[in-house]
Amino acid sequence: MHHVLYPLCAAAAWTAFLYKLRDRRRQAGNPALTAVCVAFLLLAVVFTVSSPSVWEGLDRLVGVPNLSTLVSQGCVVAFSATVQVMLLFWVHPRERAVVKVRRRLLGVAVALAVMTVLFGTTAPREERSTDFVVHYSANPNYALYLVFYVSAFAVGLVDTTRIGWRYARDAPRPWLRRGLRATAVGAAVGLGYCAVRIANVVAPLVGLDMRPWEVLAPLCASVGALLVVIGLTVPAWGPHLSGLPALARRYLDYQRLTPLWRAVALRSSPEVVLDPPVFRALEWLRLRDLDFHLYRRVIEIRDGRLALRPHLDRRVAAVADRLGRAAGLPADDLLAVVEAARLAAAVRDKARGSPPTGDPPADGHEQPGGADLSTEIAWLVRVSRAYRRSPVVRAALAEAR
Known part of the structure; x- marks a missing residue:
């Protein structure tokens, strides 16, 4: 599944990034549009690096086994925060949004620093491009890292779901409402990925084998990401559908x-x-x-x-x-x-x-x-x-x- 879903999501994210980058050049002073471009760039990196062939190639290039794990998961946390930034600029006046954005950016910076330290203590030496989490979940150091990473990601997803669904009711344009709801649903689906990852930590403690359920993690991550991509871009191209x-x-x-x-x-x-x-x-x-x-x-x-x-x-x-x-x-x-x-x-x-x-x-x-x-x-x-x-x-x- 990693060989199919992740390249598909990477292609969708890169396409969305290039599509919005064109608008970004015309509206250089729009912070929400800048956040959208950054979010799509991070998402494209996540799925590109998570593709097994790229994962293994990057690790060989830098000479650090499984460094792709830290890169992709760090980009996941940053992506979640960037989506929140975009939504805050969508639904709040600029001055109020800036205050809220600063808190979230500070939080994500701290989370990335802690993740880097915890990952360094894990020292995973065996290359595992498709089942890294399942293989290392019994490692106490990696379990701690995984719990912290999933918690930081889940907080961002919950916040995105809450903001998107709450403000969709008050959005002035119908396609903006649909975009907010699609983004909220995509974030909620992404919580399924977080649930599987927490189960990966708990399973060794109770003697369960999570391998049969591992397919749910990339499935929830991919479907959730595609819904977020649609939700963040549909306000721009959705009105054209109304005229079809x-x-x-x-x-x-x-x-x-x-x-x-x-x-x-x-x-x-x-x-x-x-x-x-x-x-x-x-x-x-x-x-x-x-x-x-x-x-x-x-x-x-x-x-x-x-x-x-x-x-x-x-x-x-x-x-x-x-x-x-x-x-x-x-x-x-x-x-x-x-x-x-x-x-x-x-x-x-x-x-x-x-x-x-x-x-x-x-x-x-x-x-x-x-x-x-x-x-x-x-x-x-x-x-x-x-x-x-x-x-x-x-x-x-x-x-x-």
């Missing part, structure tokens, strides 16, 4: 208009098309400037229809209306089918070089559709669907022919 349903609707509308646009504008009146597609197979990738392309598609369909006006025939509309009523179509669908039928007939006649009908629709019915862009799009989508799929349109064309 509307973006998806606009993209679907853009594609649904394609059959009508191709017939009425691209093939029948290509001069009205501003940006003809070079590769038809790649047209569906048009997400950039989607609103502009959707607007242009509506305009080009309307311009193409205007160019087809001499070929629009009221007799085709009458046939489609009669067949649609016989089929029991609802009023809105009936209007769309009638419009699609006379457009299809006009496209066919213009392509054949047939002379104009001399009987175009009356001016009052020249441009049926919506009163604004959204209703216009909805109308043209119905027409496009009927143009492509309606059996009434095909029957009307056959009868009119």
Whole structure:
């Protein structure tokens, strides 16, 4: 599990660090953002060093067996404190937050100093990159170190859970509330890691074997860390998710208009098309400037229809209306089918070089559709669907022919 979860979490933490570092350069005076960057850097170091291959390589490089344990666990404690710093700057005025931050930074400095001294007394000589805690938990010196480390980490997690969950209710923005709650939940899940580590100390005293339960430690650490990463970054990228349903609707509308646009504008009146597609197979990738392309598609369909006006025939509309009523179509669908039928007939006649009908629709019915862009799009989508799929349109064309 160490070989999979830890590299995955390291990649997520490094990605989050680089993502927030870009914002940090634009907002150099934001202490909360600085704390977020430091937190992600520490978390990235934790999981990078804890990956077995990096663990063993670092120890060989410095010539100190299991030094990676102290590095990774020291970064864990520092990370926990840094998350608290970030939350304090999020939920308190700067002056009040600074006072609280100083106390926590002093506490973490003392904790790291004590951890270094206690680890030095343990003197673990046998390299253990995947089961270090279980192997050395019976060592009294290491047990003392482990209890102190876990206690310092757990205090930070409890404080993070308390601050995040408490202030999520008062957060002014919905994605900030969700981020605070995700961070609080991630910290709470991390307490499962602390529980396993305390059990590692107690187990030798009562004759229990913790190896079957060891899988819970990296699992809780990894899941908790990923939730914290999500919680600390979601206020920045979460609002974009809120716009995804509307973006998806606009993209679907853009594609649904394609059959009508191709017939009425691209093939029948290509001069009205501003940006003809070079590769038809790649047209569906048009997400950039989607609103502009959707607007242009509506305009080009309307311009193409205007160019087809001499070929629009009221007799085709009458046939489609009669067949649609016989089929029991609802009023809105009936209007769309009638419009699609006379457009299809006009496209066919213009392509054949047939002379104009001399009987175009009356001016009052020249441009049926919506009163604004959204209703216009909805109308043209119905027409496009009927143009492509309606059996009434095909029957009307056959009868009119």
